[in-house]
Amino acid sequence: MYQYNEFDQKIVRQRAAQFGDQVRRRLSGEVTENEFKPLRLQNGLYMQLHAYMLRVAIPYGLLSSAQLRKLAHIARTYDRDYAHFTTRQNIQYNWPKLQDVPKILEELAEVEMHAIQTSGNCIRNITSDPFAGVARDEIEDPRPYCELLRQWSTFHPEFAYLPRKFKFAVTGAEEDRAAIQVHDIGIRLVRGEDGTVGLAFYVGGGLGRTPFVAPCIQPFVPKAHLLTYSEAILRVYNRLGRRDNMYKARIKILVKSMGAEAFAHAVEEEWQYIKDGPLQLREQDIARVKSYFQEPEYPVFQGTAPTVESLMLSKEKPSDPAFSAWVDNNVVGHRKPGYVAVSLSMKRETLPPGDVTDNHLDALADLADRYSMGEAVVTHRQNVVFPNVQVALLPPLWEELTQLGFATPNLQRLTDVIACPGLDFCNLANARSIPVAMRITERFQDLEKLYELGQVTLNISGCINACGHHHVGNLGVLGIDKLGVEHYQLMLGGSSANDASIGKILGKAFTEHEIADAVEKALLCYIGLRTSPQESFLATYRRVGAQPFKDAVYGDH
Amino acid sequence: MSGEKFQVITANRTDDGYVVYLAADRSWTTSFQDALVFDSGATDSGESLDGLLAWAGLQQRDVCDPYFFAVERGDDGALGTLSARERIRAAGPEATLRVWGYA
C-alpha cells in the first residue's frame, strides 16, 4: 500500500500541530465558535447532535493492520470504545472531546492517516472498488490513480473553496462496485480500440436533493492526462458552478443546466490550456505510485493451486451448512490462483450498521495479519473485505469470524443494509436510520427467507442529503419529518451498479412502526411477481413497474 | 419568536459538544428537566427569552450556537419536547447507547 514520503509525513504532522494551536485558542476563549468552525471542519471535526464527531479519511478504503490497531486504540483511549464505518469508506468517532482531537490527529499521523478532506467544500476522500488490485474483472488496479488524485488534490489552493464538496470514485473493473456514476466525477479504467488503457470520465452524478446518474463526458482520456483532465473539469466547475444557492451548487446542477455536451465542450476548451503543462503524468510518475501497490509475494503452490470448488469437495470443509452459505455469499474469486477475497459482514440484528468496537478493530487487525497479508478494505456498504485470503485457510477464518459475529452470509442480501447515522447523531437529519435498519434486519434474520429474496439492496438515509445512498438502493428508505414526527418514504428501483438508476418514491410516507411492514409487503409482492427465482427484485420492478407494488403496499393501508 | 407557549434555551458544550440547557442560575445543565422554562418568551422572574439568548450567544467559551425551542409541560409538570430532533437530543442515541452499554 502507499507509504508516506517525508513530505506527506511533514504535512500531516504540521497540520496536527497547527490544529493543536487552534484548539488551544478556542478553549482559552480567544477564538469564537464562528471563527473556529471552518478550522475544525478542515480537520474533519463536526459538531453533531450530542457531541463532536471526528471523521478520519481512509483513502480508497485500504487499511493496514497497524492502522486498524491505531483506530482501535483511539476508540479506546479517546472515545467510547467504538467507531463507525461510513458509506464513503471512512471511519467516524462519535464522542471525542475537543481537547483530545489534536492528540488523536498526532496519533493518526504516526500511522500515515489524517482527517483532512473529510469535510468542507473541497475534494473529499477518494473512493474505489473494495476488490481493487485483486478483482478478476479488473483491467488495471485503480488505486495508483486514486493516490495520484489524492496527492494532487490535498491542499490544492485553487480547489480549497469550491462551490460545494466534491467527490471522486475510481474503478478499474468491468462491474461497478464503487458507484462511480453517482459521484461528482466517476472514473473508469477502460481499454481503447488499440488495447491501451485509458480513462472514461463520468461527470455530474450524485444523490442528495436532486439525484442524477452521471453522463460519460469523455469515453477515453490517456492515463497521462488523469490530472490535467480532472483539473480542467474542476476549473470549469469552480468558475461556473453556482455559489449563490447551496442546493444548486454541486457540479451535477451545472452539468444538467449546461447539458452534458456543452459541459464537455467547456472542459475540452479549458483542457487545451493545461493539457501539456506540468500536470501531465510521465510514465515514471505513474510507475512511482504503482510501485506502492505491487502485488504481494504470493506463496507458490506445489502442483495445482486449491480452488473453492476443490475445498468444498474435500474433507477439510466444515460440515456446518453455514460454512457453505458463507462461501457462496461472502467469498469471491481472486486474480491469483489459490486465493480469494472475503467480505466480512458488519451487519447483524443487534448492531447499528457499520459500528465496530475497539476490540473488533484489534481482532480485525490480528485476522488481517494472519489471513490477509496485513490488509483490509472498508467498503461503501459499510463492510470490510480481506483481499488476500488463501483458499485453504477459509475454514479457520470462517470459525474465527463466526466467533466475532462477522461471518453472517448476507452480502448483497436484504439485511446487508446501508444506513447513515441519521437523527441518532447527525445534525442535519430528519429521522433516525439506525433503529429502522436494526428493525428490518431483525425481521429478516431467517436465512432461508433471506435467500429466497435473492440479491437485493436496501439503503436508508435520515434526510435528503442521501449519505445512506437511498436513491440507489433497490429498496430505498428516506427519513422525513412530518410535524415533528419521524416518517419514512419508500423508494423502489434504484441501483448503483453498471445499470445505475434512481429509485422512485412509491407513495405516501410511513411511520417508524409501519416502514418494516411496508418493506416486507414490497418484497412479498416481488416474490409473487417474479418469473423465476433467478429474476432479481430490480429486474422484476423494471419489468412490471411500480403499480403492483403500490397495490401491495398500500392496498389495505 | 416562536408561537409555542413554553421555550427553553439549548446549545452544545464547547469542551465536548454535549447537549446542554440554560438553567435558572445561568449555568448550563445536561439535564433537560432542569432547563429554565420561558412562558411566552419570559421567565417567572421577568427575564426575556430574547435577552437571555443574546447573553447565551456571548458565552462562546462555554457553549456553541445557542438557540431556543418549544417545549410542553405535562400534567405532572415534567417537560416534554415537541420535535423528534429535540427528543433525541435530550435522550441521546438510544439504540446505539443500548448496544454499546452507555444507556
Ligand code: SF4
Ligand atoms: S443522509 Fe442526512 S441524516 Fe444521514 S448522515 Fe447524511 S446528512 Fe445526516
